[in-house]
Amino acid sequence: MLTAPEHERLFNRSSMSKEITSREQDYSQWYIDLVLKGGLADYSAVKGCMVIKPYGYALWEKMRDALDKMFKDTGHVNAYFPLFVPKSLFEAEEKNAEGFAKECAVVTHYRLKTDPDNKGKLMVDPEAKLEEELIVRPTSEAIIWNTYKGWIQSYRDLPLLINQWANVVRWEMRTRLFLRTAEFLWQEGHTAHATAMEAVAETKQMLEVYADFAENWMAVPVIKGVKTANERFAGAEDTYCIEALMQDGKALQAGTSHFLGQNFAKAFDVKFSDKENKLDYVWATSWGVSTRLIGGLVMAHSDDDGLILPPRIAPVQVVIVPIYKGDDQKARIDDKVKNELIPALKAANISVKYDDNDNARPGWKFAEYELKGVPVRIALGARDLDNNVAEVARRDTKEKASYSLDGLPEKIISLLDEIQVNIYNRAKAYRDSHITEVNSWDEFMQVLDEKTGFVSAHWDGTGETEEKIKELSKATIRCIPLDNKQEAGKCVLTGNPSTQRVLFARAY
RNA sequence: CGGGAGGUAGUUCAGGCCGGUAGAAUGCCUGGUUUGGGACCAGGAGGUCGCAGGUUCGAAUCCUGUCCUCCCGACCA
Numbered sequence: 001m002l003t004a005p006e007h008e009r010l011f012n013r014s015s016m017s018k019e020i021t022s023r024e025q026d027y028s029q030w031y032i033d034l035v036l037k038g039g040l041a042d043y044s045a046v047k048g049c050m051v052i053k054p055y056g057y058a059l060w061e062k063m064r065d066a067l068d069k070m071f072k073d074t075g076h077v078n079a080y081f082p083l084f085v086p087k088s089l090f091e092a093e094e095k096n097a098e099g100f101a102k103e104c105a106v107v108t109h110y111r112l113k114t115d116p117d118n119k120g121k122l123m124v125d126p127e128a129k130l131e132e133e134l135i136v137r138p139t140s141e142a143i144i145w146n147t148y149k150g151w152i153q154s155y156r157d158l159p160l161l162i163n164q165w166a167n168v169v170r171w172e173m174r175t176r177l178f179l180r181t182a183e184f185l186w187q188e189g190h191t192a193h194a195t196a197m198e199a200v201a202e203t204k205q206m207l208e209v210y211a212d213f214a215e216n217w218m219a220v221p222v223i224k225g226v227k228t229a230n231e232r233f234a235g236a237e238d239t240y241c242i243e244a245l246m247q248d249g250k251a252l253q254a255g256t257s258h259f260l261g262q263n264f265a266k267a268f269d270v271k272f273s274d275k276e277n278k279l280d281y282v283w284a285t286s287w288g289v290s291t292r293l294i295g296g297l298v299m300a301h302s303d304d305d306g307l308i309l310p311p312r313i314a315p316v317q318v319v320i321v322p323i324y325k326g327d328d329q330k331a332r333i334d335d336k337v338k339n340e341l342i343p344a345l346k347a348a349n350i351s352v353k354y355d356d357n358d359n360a361r362p363g364w365k366f367a368e369y370e371l372k373g374v375p376v377r378i379a380l381g382a383r384d385l386d387n388n389v390a391e392v393a394r395r396d397t398k399e400k401a402s403y404s405l406d407g408l409p410e411k412i413i414s415l416l417d418e419i420q421v422n423i424y425n426r427a428k429a430y431r432d433s434h435i436t437e438v439n440s441w442d443e444f445m446q447v448l449d450e451k452t453g454f455v456s457a458h459w460d461g462t463g464e465t466e467e468k469i470k471e472l473s474k475a476t477i478r479c480i481p482l483d484n485k486q487e488a489g490k491c492v493l494t495g496n497p498s499t500q501r502v503l504f505a506r507a508y
Numbered sequence: 509c510g511g512g513a514g515g516u517a518g519u520u521c522a523g524g525c526c527g528g529u530a531g532a533a534u535g536c537c538u539g540g541u542u543u544g545g546g547a548c549c550a551g552g553a554g555g556u557c558g559c560a561g562g563u564u565c566g567a568a569u570c571c572u573g574u575c576c577u578c579c580c581g582a583c584c585a
Contacts, residue, residue: 019520028579043577103584173509173583180585233585253585292585323544363545381544391544508585 022304027248034298035177038307038372048175048182058315060291066217067187070209076161076189081143084134089142093267096141099234103171105136136169141286144190145268152192152282154273160192178295179508186290192282194274199283203259206287207240210255219310219424220244220300221431222254225479230463237261243478245431246299249452251478251505254296257287300427307373308395310423311416318345318352318412319374321365323381333380344409370395375419376412396423444492448475454505458498460491469493475504
């Protein structure tokens with residue numbers, strides 16, 4: 001029997017610890033809890049903008065570095081273009097401009113001054129109005145194509161394969177940490193080619209790079225596909241995408257690669273002479289992924305105890321927690337860890353943290369590193385040293401096992417690989433079991449409401465039907481999968497003839 | 509941008525109707541005991557109650573405005 005104060009204490013202790021809302025209870029809150037309490041990001045004083053905290057940024061750096069290498073390996077180089085785009089340039093490609101017009105931040109003045117009526121306060125100086133407004137880039141096609149015009153004269157200048165790592169601003173009505181914020185970080189590749197075929201090949205190649213990255217680094221299975229005309233990037237001829245599925249059954253567009261045709265070349269007058277000295281407009285692509293991937297990563301793998309990060313991009317892959325009584329034991333553990341384990345793991349390029357902070361006890365550390373999604377934890381106590389073993393816990397399954405200290409680094413290395421594969425397989429099994437073929441409207445709605453996930457259904461190919469379905473179900477066509485099977489059928493809404501199934505889902 | 513909820517110590521929250529010296533737990537600091545799943549004892553520091561006005565002798569509390577966040581909708585990566 002507990003006394004009242006003891007009850008009180010128990011209650012407070014549990015409510016005060018970094019408790020995470022369960023997915024079942026409130027999926028959105030679970031996600032927010034993970035991002036905030038997992039130390040990935042924080043809110044800021046600026047509406048719609050977040051602070052990416054060191055742990056979250058370390059994750060982004062790992063992702064960025066892996067992607068950057070893949071871009072370089074496919075022949076691209078990095079450059080940097082301005083944050084501001086003069087309005088006249090921005091509006092040059094009409095469809096692109098229209099598509100983004102509703103969410104642009106605009107700079108109209110270049111100076112503040114002291115408010116004469118309100119000492120100590122500043123006001124916009126009406127004398128300092130810009131002659132031409134500057135658009136804060138929501139994407140950089142305009143400024144880049146304006147620049148490319150001066151860089152491209154002949155086929156010898158092509159292909160031009162440039163990427164930039166940057167921030168962009170899209171003024172969103174409703175924001176969500178990482179998934180949708182007013183400002184976000186991304187990379188945008190912008191390439192120019194002599195032929196349409198070459199540009200299409202580039203578009204598809206970069207889609208493959210994204211899919212490769214998502215699956216093999218982030219361990220998030222994705223479906224490669226093409227967007228419908230309605231969902232296409234403003235100004236593109238074709239938009240290819242990778243679509244991932246979150247644990248609540250909603251889809252997430254994880255990356256896009258656009259074949260821009262000659263739209264931007266014509267809008268910015270970018271021509272080249274071919275070998276026969278004939279002038280033609282160049283063919284273009286653009287492709288991007290953003291910090292949104294972090295949100296997708298969190299929602300694809302994590303559980304009610306916290307983040308689950310794939311080893312290949314986890315900022316800390318292994319954490320070692322010493323368990324000791326007194327300085328003698330601590331010294332023995334230190335010796336083993338610092339002189340053997342850490343050097344061996346570091347030699348294998350594994351990032352390892354030894355948490356011998358005496359402020360927190362082991363149990364607290366276990367919970368903390370589980371919250372942060374560190375893939376592997378090694379607990380090492382005096383008892384283990386006597387038996388020449390260590391307790392190894394994996395985050396993905398929460399299984400614990402005792403392994404001999406002989407050959408432990410090799411064991412950890414293979415365990416990290418195993419975890420990487422396991423979380424991918426787990427996410428894939430979930431994804432695959434949530435692609436449902438339906439043949440009637442009732443079934444369509446029922447699957448969306450009850451089972452969730454992707455719904456594979458026939459569609460008559462018209463924008464009107466697509467709109468109508470969106471209106472009725474809040475589901476959009478996520479993509480027409482690449483190499484889609486062609487089969488005759490009837491549109492799930494209109495009954496009109498269809499040649500293939502497309503993937504619908506409610507999406508982030 | 510519309511509807512709802514919220515903002516008080518680092519964190520989670522109480523207090524608010526009914527105005528009168530700012531509270532709890534946890535965390536933090538010091539010392540000690542501890543350490544195999546979120547330790548314990550003793551002492552201590554910490555808040556212009558989101559911000560700006562107003563009402564009042566007096567405002568965390570009442571009124572007005574404004575900013576930020578969450579949820580639901582319309583918009584979007």
